[in-house]
Amino acid sequence: MAESFAPVRAEPLIGRLAIIGMGLIGSSLARAARELNLAGEIAAADRDEAVTQRVRALGLADLATTSAAEAAKGAGLVILCVPVGACAAVTAAIAGALAPGAILSDVGSVKGAVVDQVGPLVPGGVHFIPAHPVAGTEHSGPDAGFASLFLSRWCILTPPEGADAGAVALLRAYWEAMGAIVEVMTPAHHDLVLAITSHLPHLIAYNIVGTANDLEKVTQSEVIKFSAGGFRDFTRIAASDPTMWRDVFLHNKDAVLEMLGRFSEDLAILTRAIRFGDGETLHRHFTRTRAIRRGIVSLGQDKPETEKLKR
Amino acid sequence: MAESFAPVRAEPLIGRLAIIGMGLIGSSLARAARELNLAGEIAAADRDEAVTQRVRALGLADLATTSAAEAAKGAGLVILCVPVGACAAVTAAIAGALAPGAILSDVGSVKGAVVDQVGPLVPGGVHFIPAHPVAGTEHSGPDAGFASLFLSRWCILTPPEGADAGAVALLRAYWEAMGAIVEVMTPAHHDLVLAITSHLPHLIAYNIVGTANDLEKVTQSEVIKFSAGGFRDFTRIAASDPTMWRDVFLHNKDAVLEMLGRFSEDLAILTRAIRFGDGETLHRHFTRTRAIRRGIVSLGQDKPETEKLKR
Structure with missing residues (x-):
């Protein structure tokens, strides 16, 4: 739109x-x-x-x-x-x-x-x-x-x-x-849709920022400096209100656990592909995810990154 | 800056x-x-x-x-x-x-x-x-x-x-x-820093978009519509060049697998907290991740979301 x-x-x-x-x-x-x-x-x-x-x-x-x-x-x-x-x-x-x-x-x-x-x-x-x-x-x-x-x-x-x-x-x-x-x-369908479009992304973002925080060999200052490589988008999401998000996870437990289970299964497949050098599986997976992005941009729910960066 | x-x-x-x-x-x-x-x-x-x-x-x-x-x-x-x-x-x-x-x-x-x-x-x-x-x-x-x-x-x-x-x-x-x-x-330190600030975020983003793509009860059109809840940031990252990223994961295997292992351990803790309704653990985790975000904004590596949204 x-x-x-x-x-x-x-x-x-x-x-x-x-x-x-x-x-x-x-x-x-x-x-x-x-x-x-x-x-x-x-x-x-x-x-x-x-x-x-x-x-x-x-x-x-x-x-x-x-x-x-x-x-x-x-x-x-x-x-x-x-x-x-x-x-x-x-x-x-x-x-x-x-x-x-x-x-x-x-x-x-x-x-x-x-x-x-x-x-x-x-x-x-x-x-x-x-x-x-x-x-x-x-x-x-x-x-x-x-x-x-x-x-x-x-x-x-x-x-x-x-x-x-x-x-x-x-x-x-x-x-x-x-x-x-x-x-x-319906409330039930809402909770399922939001579990994947919002709740799981927040949990994952909170999680990865926590992981970065706990590293011994990479300093927090390095994480901050080089965040433009992808990490900074996660930090924005992971800066959301902690009380609001605690309550979301406590109150949409079943749908979030279901999505988390699927996410972890999928991640196991990608992990295995990396471990065994299976470039074909990686490339196939990375290709099919572009279609959803095009849908979001064409529906006006986000702008291309270039528009935000050009100055 | x-x-x-x-x-x-x-x-x-x-x-x-x-x-x-x-x-x-x-x-x-x-x-x-x-x-x-x-x-x-x-x-x-x-x-x-x-x-x-x-x-x-x-x-x-x-x-x-x-x-x-x-x-x-x-x-x-x-x-x-x-x-x-x-x-x-x-x-x-x-x-x-x-x-x-x-x-x-x-x-x-x-x-x-x-x-x-x-x-x-x-x-x-x-x-x-x-x-x-x-x-x-x-x-x-x-x-x-x-x-x-x-x-x-x-x-x-x-x-x-x-x-x-x-x-x-x-x-x-x-x-x-x-x-x-x-x-x-050094090359080795570079690869460790980028594994957490860039490579793991990309893998996670590719993964969650794939998970969303495979749902039976939530349509792709719903995922696209309601992506403003957090998902859209992942889709942007997951729209990056597949060949470039395949090569990144094939060539930085050890550091990426190390970060993936830590990420999965941390996610297990959050998953368990959700399953058992442990709001205190969730709130504590969600609070400490805000500091890194503040560092990124104050270093000029990103703008607050509000500045991008106001119109």
Whole structure:
């Protein structure tokens, strides 16, 4: 797809927007809501007092509080932007404040566990529609967000069976207003797709950076200097928020272990080819992986490296 | 380091420059030599007639030929830009054409094997000084190169013991004139450093893209769509030239197998932590890998992702 932009709305899509958790994603949602006029009022909560102060200083919300329930009160849309493992506790804390007809959503990278843990805590009359914007950077906190983070990125909705069609349509419209492309799938399929496109890559990146860190004969300074040979892309991924990623792996265990098993089998084959000098197997493997890359570039999900490097 | 540029020279550093192999690296060398006035004359050779025609069409060299020996004749500096596995054969082919006093160098990602295989073929009086610019993109061929590819990137020289100091100084000056930062080390240490910073990352990236390709329950189109979650960085690396990388793994076997062994041990620990829900081990591991990233960004070897994404 071509580079695009999200237009400012003449009228807000919802009344009060409550964002619980003001890190990279939460603060990007707040900025987008403000810049694009998506909500009549923005209420932001974070359990960390220093973060709410920063939210106030940055002018990201009309209300910044450490009380999630206070932020959620009277909101038409409440979005949980906390690590997956914290979603149930936050839902329990705000359940009493949720108005009938409100939409409760999240941005977690795992959906099955969220549905299982949060679903039973949602009061009757509140529409629970989990979501996952596939977007991010390696930075964390309220200063890291920006309004265009979701532009031209996919956002996956996993509405439970029998979800209110109007509520799903409104949430879809809300993400589309930020420039996101919305796709609907089941929580289980989401967790499988993300296990390979996101969770396993992160685990592998964290792992290789750890391996590099522990070498006796290559210094950390050498690793840093010569990282342009491929390593630096892994370090970017491995600089992502540790708490968020711990929770992802704890809550998408089965799919990640399945992908890890396949990855390790495949790696054993390449290892063996290297050990026995089987250049044909290596060349065949290295050739077929180019097709996926072409698909990603042509779909606008990345730019060729050359465009980034030329200067 | 800060963003910089390489100035155009008033006088060329050398007379005739011969580049053998006009792919990404060779054509970047030719462009840099032309733009920065580094050589009095540029002779380019490629065994592929279509490539030499393209070199002529692009005006990258004064001479474009399929004969490596013809290009090397009378050159003050000959740079082999062919896959590591082809260096010995090319050296044998040009040995008779090399003038006494000429510098023979290369750009291979492996140094020990090149020294072992090429060294004995170099005629007396010719200065053989292997080199490796740690720079590249996922693209190949004469159209893929650009003059600033080596700017602010490291170039590692591995001169043999007793190498002519003047020749080493000239080759260093030549790379510095293209904006590269030169470091000298032994071939064995080079191969160990690059095994972790470049070779293992490429193998892992090739591997995970292959794993994704083979899934039955996740389509290739889904992998492509949701690649922004981390996977796309791996696909870029896994789109690199298959022949070049086959040769790297065949010629740096011991160091790569050593790094692979450590990587697999470390991955077993993370896998076990996921299986048994050991969040503390995961969090501890994910936290310590951030330091290396900060080092890379502060050394100017990459930009924060946010700078690339904001638009």
